[in-house]
Amino acid sequence: MQLLEALNYMGPNRRFDCTAIEMLLQFDSSELEVLRNHVGTLCEPLRKTLEVAGVELPDGFLAVPADTDAARALGGIFCQTCIALQRWAGHEVAQWQVLPGSGESQQRFIYQHEERSTAEKAGDTVMLLLVQQLPGLVWTSRTGIIDTDAAAMLRQFETLARPLAMPRDTLDIIAAARSLDVPCVRLERDPYQPLPGPQRIRANSLLMLGHSRHRQVVDGTICVTRSHQLLPLLHDRNSRLGTLQSMGLGNPVVSENGPIRSALLAAQKLVCIDGSEAFGDPRVSAHLEQIAQQFPCGLLLVTYVEERGERPVNVQDLDFAPRLDSLPLPGNEIRKRAAEAFIQWIFPAGTESRIPSIVVTGTNGKSTTTTMVDHIMRHHGLVTGVAYSSGVKINGVTTETGDLAGLMGHYRVFESPEPQVAILETARGGVAQRGFAFDWCDTAVCLNVDDDHIGLLGIDTVEQMAELKCSIVARARNTAVLNADDRHCRDMIKKIEARNVCLVSTQQDVQALRDQFPGIHHFCVTEHISNEDWLVFYQRQDRVPLVQTANIPATSRGRLTHNVINAAHAAAAALETGVPARQVASALRSFKLDADTLLGRWNELEGLPFKVIFDYAHNEHGMRHLVTALDQFEIGGTRRVAFAYTGDRGDETTRAAMRALKPGFDKFLVTEFEDLRGRNRHEMRDIVRAALIAVGVEGEDIEEFNSEDEAVKSGLHASRPGDLLVVLGGKLSMRRIWQQLCDYRDQFQDLI
Known part of the structure; x- marks a missing residue:
């Protein structure tokens, strides 16, 4: 048996509303044959071993349907025994589940825990008890168990686990x-x-x-x-x-x-x-x-x-x-x-124990939308707590840096005594690995669902990714704000139990949405009013024009359509949380998306004779939006892009991203990130080059570099007046690369 993945859910999660361990196990063909021949004989000797040790077993213990797949049956026996051992040691647990992995050879064993090390020790102990009766199966202890005597292993587990039980x-x-x-x-x-x-x-x-x-x-x-x-x-x-x-x-x-x-x-x-x-x-x-x-x-x-x-x-x-x-x-x-x-x-009757919470998820646009909501709330006079991909901010002041768009960052906000409202970016990875820091939120936003990060953490299809995103939005009690132009977001509607659903669209008018979704009464759409595009909010029959999209600085006079979409979702979230429309409009008119506000989100570097844009587009969806936005600008010279691509993406995903990037540029300066994500040195750079050629880029238009710094330096030196240089920064190197761009600009200005 090979343990491919071990997840520790520290809070409510996509599986249960309690803490849990999830293990992805892979069995080879010989092990599957052993299970088919022997798994049915496991229960009785295991029951006797546990009873001799004094482990109290519940009614129906080790009940496994006769027609269950052999590896799945092993999972049922394993999880039930893990639960029984923890309960014996005074830990109040009950829930377990076995889910299929990719094909018959993989299974996910999931069981509740009250304390992580106890659960891991229980899993180790149970697996060693099982393999003793299954010739041909091997398990290497992850928690240092040396003694293979059943009674000794159980005593060792009890000695560890009982002092860790909650009173x-x-x-x-x-x-x-x-x-x-x-x-x-x-x-x-x-x-x-x-x-x-x-x-x-x-x-x-x-x-x-x-x-x-x-x-x-x-x-x-x-x-x-x-x-x-x-x-x-x-x-x-x-x-x-x-x-x-x-x-x-x-x-x-x-x-x-x-x-x-x-x-x-x-x-x-x-x-x-x-x-x-x-x-x-x-x-x-x-x-x-x-x-x-x-x-x-x-x-x-x-x-x-x-x-x-x-x-x-x-x-x-x-x-x-x-x-x-x-x-x-x-x-x-x-x-x-x-x-x-x-x-x-x-907390006497009438006393609050929570602050309003707004959760933002999606494949792209999360950090921008989170930052917009933060700006609106502070403009409204509230003290905010924000956790997002760049860190934690309390009322606009950064208190911690790093990717905190998940449980760890959310706890930081809830620990802080200042915030009156929490704005929580919630990324796929944090939810898939650790779960939630909240049981429910007031308002949840899902911007989009795309095929980024497929093949990781038990998410093998876009539909499974949508399920994960839906598990976030489904925790909204007041309002779920969904992108009506994204089919995966639309499909979430039937699973939402919030009081309200607010649909956001920049492609459909309000009547079309009402006809399609007769049970929904809240909408935020774009409308053409007096020769200008406006964001307009509907609540039943009330119609409230909010702001011209061209007057939102983050949209570059309406040309950045992806930021029009983000602004519409941010406005809807704020309105649904009780901010007056006048305050929302005023805040959006004053929101500037520069490097100080949010680094890597269409930051334009002023002061050079050519145009420089620094962005974080890192997948097909983001690159498609980037190229669409560039089409709105007149660029007379050569268009260059300096970039790397993440190493944990598959070949087809890489080709799709390069296909989206190709129409926007003449020259491609390809490098690789410092974090290779399991790849060999230069491997991902070569894959990107091959992908670019496969989608029609000429080899002579591709240059390869050993580092991001070298690629950016080359792009800066090659650019001439009227040219465009787009630099796509990685999360770990973003601040360093932006500083490199600023230093070049400063040196250039010193020379003129």
Whole structure:
């Protein structure tokens, strides 16, 4: 068996609404034959091995339909056993799935986890147990298992896994937050790291509840951000008792007539939920309100001692972070009610726990549209948090650089206390590998779906890519904004459960859209008004002309049609999130797409006698838009393009991109990126040259270079007045290449 791919979903994802491990396994023909002959004999000995070790097995365990494909049957046995082992160690998991890979020889084994290393150890242990009974199958441990004795492996797993299980109280708080629609992030699970130390209340229990300015941190059963003044008292019983005495509640009393043990056995513990008594002596109820007013905490355990007779009870101690799962409570209901009351104390009725969130996805245009939405929201006066392919920005200020158009960047925004609205670019790779940082969003935008990145991460067709993009848009609760001119986006409509769908089109008029989609009432289209093209927004019968497309600087007087499309989607997203139309129009009229705003998105370099454009077009779709845009400009001289192409693209994908690029240029300066993406040195450069020739470019019009810097330098030196040089930068080298262009411009100006 060969492990081709291992994915760790750190949040809700395309498979489940929970964290999970996904493994892509490939079997050769001999292994498939072994499975056909022996997989049916696996279940009974495996069951006995687990039962001897004390693993509790659920009803229906290892139920596999008789007609199941052999490799798929192995997947069912594997996943069910991984779930059983984790549950045995105290991890609350249940979901699993087996999906086909590419052909009979590949299968995807997917199973829920609560903590990653536990799940990986479970997978390793189960696979080693299975191959012991399957002659001809080999598995190499990924987690360092050396001992092959079944009992020893299971003991080793239990030793690792039990200390990593979440407390029952924490699971109840997570469940309560989910039922009350409060966002919850587990701060000791991926992508975060455990936080040990004496300041901690309870291991594996650290949570962030709420987003950004509403966020609160919980450790155990205490909200450390709301009850921080109580933290010093947690380990100082004398101070607690001193405070109680100052309140007139007395000191703990132990009868001198009996042993201390008898007095402690007579002590009672009282739990109050939402101000109502759960059980205990009603005579202490009057004390509880007084104690609760003195100590601001969401859960409080009061221990008191009662002597015989009518003498008042005496409070013995207080616990501001009680371990309810260690108390002899009758059933689970009280603990669950306590968790809900705790969440309601942190976020009382009418209190917000979320900030509005706008999610942007698509094959091309994501970063531009995200940046446009950010500009609109800040123009409207809101503090924004943006995660996109260039980093994270808080209210326009970059706080982190790098490609953060996914879960990691989204968490950065939700961690920040400033934002009033989150604008989250959401790229294919992050979702496919890690999942989501949110359970739902207010507004989601899908700009387009094209065949870029096909053949990676279980996405082998454009239709599967559309499914992945749809899994993002389907999380919108208020509005899904979809490109009506893209058939894959149109196909998403039937899967959307948001309150509204807003269709965007620059090719169809509103009546055509209404006729085609009678159930949809929100549209953003382009219309010709008084000899000018306008963006016009429709909400049922209301018609609102927004702005002339030529007056949006990012469209270069309407000539950059791809940015007209991006602006229309950004306007729709902002309008659907509550920004007034006047503010949207004003913001778009002031939005300039330069290198300071968004590097690599049609940045024009001024100050040279020839035209220089720096762009990030990196696939067929982007290159087609680039060439279409260039046709709107008068270029009298030679058109050159300096570029490289990504190494993980297939030959046909490369040819399609070169076919899109060919009509726009006379000369092609071909190089390769520093990151070869698994290719050999110069391999991708040679493939690009062959692709250009295959689509009709003459060999004499192609020059090859060893680096991006050399190709750009050659293009600059060769260009003459009236020429055009387009430089297509890679993500990793973008800033360096732009600086190279600026330095050349500065040197040129020093000479004149």
